[in-house]
Amino acid sequence: MQDYKNKPVLVAGASGFVGSHIARQLAEQGRQVRVLVRKTSKIAALEGLPVEIHYGDVLEPDTIRAAMDGCGSVFYSVLDPRFWLTDTSILYRNNVDGLVNAMDVALELGVERFVFTSTMGTLGINPDGPVTEDIPFNWLDRAPAYIRARREAELQLLKYAREKGLPGVALCIANTYGPEDYQPTPHGAMLWDVARGKSKHYIETGAPTVDIRDAAQACLLAEEKGRIGERYIIANEFVSNRDFYAMAAAETGQEPPKGISIKLAYAVAWVAERVLKLMGKKDFLLRTDAVYLSNVFREMDHGKASRELGWEPRPLRETVRDAIAWYAEQERKAGS
Numbered sequence: 001m002q003d004y005k006n007k008p009v010l011v012a013g014a015s016g017f018v019g020s021h022i023a024r025q026l027a028e029q030g031r032q033v034r035v036l037v038r039k040t041s042k043i044a045a046l047e048g049l050p051v052e053i054h055y056g057d058v059l060e061p062d063t064i065r066a067a068m069d070g071c072g073s074v075f076y077s078v079l080d081p082r083f084w085l086t087d088t089s090i091l092y093r094n095n096v097d098g099l100v101n102a103m104d105v106a107l108e109l110g111v112e113r114f115v116f117t118s119t120m121g122t123l124g125i126n127p128d129g130p131v132t133e134d135i136p137f138n139w140l141d142r143a144p145a146y147i148r149a150r151r152e153a154e155l156q157l158l159k160y161a162r163e164k165g166l167p168g169v170a171l172c173i174a175n176t177y178g179p180e181d182y183q184p185t186p187h188g189a190m191l192w193d194v195a196r197g198k199s200k201h202y203i204e205t206g207a208p209t210v211d212i213r214d215a216a217q218a219c220l221l222a223e224e225k226g227r228i229g230e231r232y233i234i235a236n237e238f239v240s241n242r243d244f245y246a247m248a249a250a251e252t253g254q255e256p257p258k259g260i261s262i263k264l265a266y267a268v269a270w271v272a273e274r275v276l277k278l279m280g281k282k283d284f285l286l287r288t289d290a291v292y293l294s295n296v297f298r299e300m301d302h303g304k305a306s307r308e309l310g311w312e313p314r315p316l317r318e319t320v321r322d323a324i325a326w327y328a329e330q331e332r333k334a335g336s
Contacts, residue, residue, distance in 0.1 A: 002224070004112040007034040011051075011075045011100060012058060012067075017176055017185055018117050019077035020045035021216035025181070026075075027051060029220075036067040040107045046181040058098030064105045073113035073223050074106055083146035086282040097151045104159045104169070112218070113223045114168040117215075118154045120208060120235055121147045122299055123172055130301040133172070133231055139296070144289040153232065158214060161229035169226035171218055174300065178212035179317050179326035191320070192327040197254045198302025204228035204259040205295040206240035211319040220307040224257040235300035236313040247317060251324045265291045 009026055013019040014035035023046060026033045033051040036058075037043060043053070050104040056063025056080050068074060080094035106114050121143075124135035138149060160166035180187040193199035203321070218234045226232065246256040272286045 004223075006070030008052075009075070010034045010036060010054075010068050010071045010072055010144075011077065012036040012077035013076065014046060014051070016077055016079060016143065017181055017183065017188075017212055018173065018215055019047075019075070019177075019181075019207070020180065021212050022075045022077060022117075023050060023051055025213075025216050025220055030336060034067055034071065036064065042182070044323075054068050058101055059093065061105055062100045064102050065109070068105055068111065069103075069110055071111060073115070074111050075106045075115045075223070076102055076221055077117045079117075080106075081092050081146070081268035083285075083293070084283055084287060085145075085168045085207050087218060088145035090111045091146055094151070094230060095149045096153045096156060096255065100156055103157070103164075103166055106164055107160075107164060108269070112167055112229065114166055114201075114224070115222050116154070116157045116168060116170045118157070118170045118172050118217060118231065119150050119190055120174045120233070121293075122154045122231075123233065123300070125296065126298070126333070130245070130299045131233070131297075131316050132301045133233055133304055142292065143297075146289075146292070147293070158229060159232070165166075167218050167228050169221055169222045169228065170231035171215075171234045172231055173215050173218075174233075174297075174333050175209035176210055176212040178217050178323050180327070181212070181323065188323065191245075191323060192249050194257055195248045195252045195254065195324045195327070196331075197249075197252075200257050201260050202241045202245050203265045203294055204241060204261055206238060206244075207294070207297050208235040208238045208300045209244070209316055209319070210234055210236045211314055211316075211322075214251070215314040218305060218309060218311045221305075221311055225309050230264050230306040230308075232309060232311075233300050233301055233302045234311070236319075237316045237317060238297075238299040243295075244316075244320075245319075247320050248324060251321055252328075262291065262295055265294075 011023045014023045015037045046154045054067035124138045161168040269288045
């Protein structure tokens with residue numbers, strides 16, 4: 001066993017969807033797992049796991065240091081996903097400054113592995129075929145502040161690996177689905193709403209997907225096999241919303257929802273943005289950026305992750321089935 005696996009391992013952002021699954025799989029391997037979460041975080045996803053909880057904030061380096069001290073590896077899954085914020089400086093502070101703080105502490109303490117859960121949003125766009133890690137980021141002029149912040153975070157990770165010797169690896173993760181989605185994530189909630197007949201419409205777009213359990217497994221594989229200073233696409237099947245939600249509806253015998261054209265969705269969002277701004281509203285979800293992001297990503301090639309990490313994701317239909325079964329069980333428990 002590698003030396004770092006004999007030491008405690010820290011999962012920062014373990015209350016989230018990806019982070020909690022990383023902590024779960026590490027615990028299943030018998031590792032000494034520490035988690036760093038805020039005191040205000042909901043930690044239902046960690047209940048029952050044999051983990052050592054450290055309360056802190058990535059904007060407070062002393063709390064990072066206390067949690068990370070003695071650890072061989074760090075899995076960094078801290079994320080502020082609020083793309084709708086009017087004050088976008090918050091996104092940079094939480095998504096970029098927090099990561100820089102953690103990397104500085106990791107270098108100070110001699111951490112041997114640093115796995116960063118990035119996003120497919122940092123990848124370039126390829127109109128002629130599947131996206132790979134080698135395609136340069138080519139849509140900065142259209143990228144909203146959230147994507148710019150996530151891209152800057154990944155660039156900092158790669159810079160630290162290249163110039164400061166941080167043993168860092170970045171994973172560009174697609175939209176995650178699956179069980180133990182306690183928050184739930186917005187896209188997971190939409191899946192469940194369709195499955196239970198609550199949501200009757202969808203926008204006629206599509207996106208790459210990945211099972212949350214496979215995403216977490218990729219992180220553990222990256223700890224062991226990932227090349228320092230590299231990034232890996234962690235995306236499975238690209239699926240249209242039409243096919244995806246038809247699959248969800250079929251699981252529960254519901255009628256498939258109806259599609260709304262992307263042009264109509266843009267028009268509604270454009271009008272709504274202006275009306276809400278005139279009313280003095282801030283931080284609203286209905287915005288053109290959201291519509292754009294729902295349609296910008298295309299098929300992605302995870303061949304590098306398969307070749308170098310040995311990563312093989314499960315079929316999407318299995319992910320949808322297991323996710324819906326989990327949501328249904330949670331609803332049953334809540335009603336009993």
